Amino acid sequence: MTADAALQSPLSAALREKEDRLVAWMHAQGSVLVGYSGGVDSVYLAAVARDALGPERMLAVIGRSASYPEEQWTTARAVADRVGIPVLEVDTDELNDPRYAANPSNRCYFCKGELWSRLAPVAIERDLAVVVDGTNADDLGDWRPGKAAAEEAGVRSPLAELGFTKAEIRALSRARGLPTHAQPASPCLSSRIPYGTPVTPRRLREIERAERALRALGVEGDLRVRHHGDLARIELAAAEMPRWMSGAGLRGMRDAVRSAGFVRVALDLRGFRSGSLNVLGGVTSA
Amino acid sequence: MSAAGLEAALRSLGVDGRVEARGALAVLVPRGGADALAGALADAALRRGAAVLAREHGFTHLALELLDEPEASRDDAPDDGADLHRD
Numbered sequence: 001m002t003a004d005a006a007l008q009s010p011l012s013a014a015l016r017e018k019e020d021r022l023v024a025w026m027h028a029q030g031s032v033l034v035g036y037s038g039g040v041d042s043v044y045l046a047a048v049a050r051d052a053l054g055p056e057r058m059l060a061v062i063g064r065s066a067s068y069p070e071e072q073w074t075t076a077r078a079v080a081d082r083v084g085i086p087v088l089e090v091d092t093d094e095l096n097d098p099r100y101a102a103n104p105s106n107r108c109y110f111c112k113g114e115l116w117s118r119l120a121p122v123a124i125e126r127d128l129a130v131v132v133d134g135t136n137a138d139d140l141g142d143w144r145p146g147k148a149a150a151e152e153a154g155v156r157s158p159l160a161e162l163g164f165t166k167a168e169i170r171a172l173s174r175a176r177g178l179p180t181h182a183q184p185a186s187p188c189l190s191s192r193i194p195y196g197t198p199v200t201p202r203r204l205r206e207i208e209r210a211e212r213a214l215r216a217l218g219v220e221g222d223l224r225v226r227h228h229g230d231l232a233r234i235e236l237a238a239a240e241m242p243r244w245m246s247g248a249g250l251r252g253m254r255d256a257v258r259s260a261g262f263v264r265v266a267l268d269l270r271g272f273r274s275g276s277l278n279v280l281g282g283v284t285s286a
Numbered sequence: 287m288s289a290a291g292l293e294a295a296l297r298s299l300g301v302d303g304r305v306e307a308r309g310a311l312a313v314l315v316p317r318g319g320a321d322a323l324a325g326a327l328a329d330a331a332l333r334r335g336a337a338v339l340a341r342e343h344g345f346t347h348l349a350l351e352l353l354d355e356p357e358a359s360r361d362d363a364p365d366d367g368a369d370l371h372r373d
Contacts, residue, residue: 194309228308233349238330245328247321254320254352266313266349269333279346280310 011175018162019048019172025158026052029130033123035115035155036060036087037068038076040166041134043180044173045159046085049132055086061122062089063115066201067188069208079179090118095201105195105281108146111188116153135160136169143278184222184237185274193227195281203227209260217256219244222272225257232262235272287312287344295339300326303350312345320352 026032026049034046042060049058062076073089080087092114094100100110116131123131133150135157140147150157159169173181189204197203210225210232221237234253236244244253250267257265273279289305292312296303301323303316314336316323327333327350340348 228311231308231313231351233311233347241330241333242328245324247324250320250324250350250352251354254354264351266351268347268349269314269327270337270348276347282310 011171015168015172018164018168021162022048022158022164023052025162031057031128031130032059033119033126033128033131034058034060035119035131035133036062036076036080036085037134037186038062038072038079038180039134039186040173040180040183041136041159041169043079043083043085043178044169044176045132045134046080047083047173047176047178050083050085055084057128058086059122059126059128060085060087061119062087063092063118064089065092065111065115065188066095067111067190067199067204068186069189069212071212072186083178088122090122092118095199101199103190103193103195103197103199105143105278106145107190107195107199108144109149111190112146112149113153116149116155120153131155133157136166137163138166142275191277192224194277197227197229206232206261210257210262213256213259214253217252219253222274224272224276225260226268226277230262231264231266232257232260233266233268235268235270235276238271241271289343292340292343292345292348295343296336299332299335299339301332301336306351307345310344310346312340312343312348313351314348315351316353319354320350323350 031053032049034042034049036042036046046058046060060080062073064073077087094111094114097110097114100107119131131154133155135147136159140160170181189207190199192207193199193203207225207227211223214223214225214234219236219240221240223237224235226233226235234257244250253267254265287307287310289307289312293305296305296314301314302318303314303323306313306315337348
């Protein structure tokens with residue numbers, strides 16, 4: 001099913017049955033700690049866990065990292081409050097791990113290793129049986145070195161295990177009235193820095209400021225500002241491109257991104273591509 | 287990868303600019319400033335065509351630099367293919 005079809009059609013019996021299997025999976029665990037980012041997948045997973053197990057036998061935990069924009073956590077907390085999901089926040093410190101900061105192509109492995117090493121003790125302390133994350137079936141085909149860290153830490157991925165695609169999670173989220181159902185993906189800011197270029201707090205803040213300035217200008221949908229040293233490369237959603245391809249539109253974007261500290265600004269002519277820097281770095285093909 | 291080859295190929299599409307190679311990223315520095323190409327590149331088919339040409343010349347990405355003035359008036363324009371990664 002395409003994303004559009006999943007969002008526009010009424011919930012099918014097959015999809016409801018799939019959610020029933022997820023509820024049964026939750027019951028079989030007894031209690032869960034959900035690695036929670038406030039994104040589409042983890043919000044849906046936490047909402048199902050809360051409904052299946054009750055708020056006493058589940059906990060959503062935010063691993064606060066400098067590699068995510070501050071707004072991410074504000075939004076994650078607001079969504080949890082609105083949906084009634086109990087939340088705990090813990091700090092993570094992957095930027096001080098030189099293996100992560102060097103920005104190798106398996107950078108996510110070190111980030112997720114740090115995350116799960118902080119969350120696993122919380123699960124033990126709270127007597128929660130299993131730690132789960134929001135990895136879905138579509139993610140399994142991507143370059144995701146962080147998945148290995150999850151597996152090593154014993155983290156389970158029920159959405160992937162039960163075959164939930166992103167489109168199905170969006171459709172089920174909409175049926176539940178979750179505000180995240182149409183939310184664009186929001187990977188960490190480090191994903192905007194080419195492999196081999198060190199991840200530093202300064203570069204992360206430049207990216208964060210540039211993307212915030214573009215949002216303030218009115219850019220909608222998927223958006224990435226890729227960091228190429230002195231040059232920022234903007235990737236816009238395909239549907240947004242026509243709106244900005246004018247002298248005034250381009251000047252507005254240029255000035256917004258320069259205000260974040262970049263000297264030069266460029267607009268990618270193909271627009272947004274998930275995993276764009278994997279392609280640029282030769283990790284995956286175009 | 288051939289910045290000069292891509293530059294000539296883009297010119298044949300009516301997209302005039304200097305191509306700067308930064309690894310597999312080609313940065314198109316428009317000679318008349320970004321305004322000069324904005325109208326033409328509003329056409330999705332032309333953007334797709336330019337991206338295809340970039341791939342044919344060995345680049346995975348093609349980006350239009352958003353200059354505040356025409357390229358010809360800049361006195362710090364580097365040579366083709368120069369490594370400008372200064373960070």
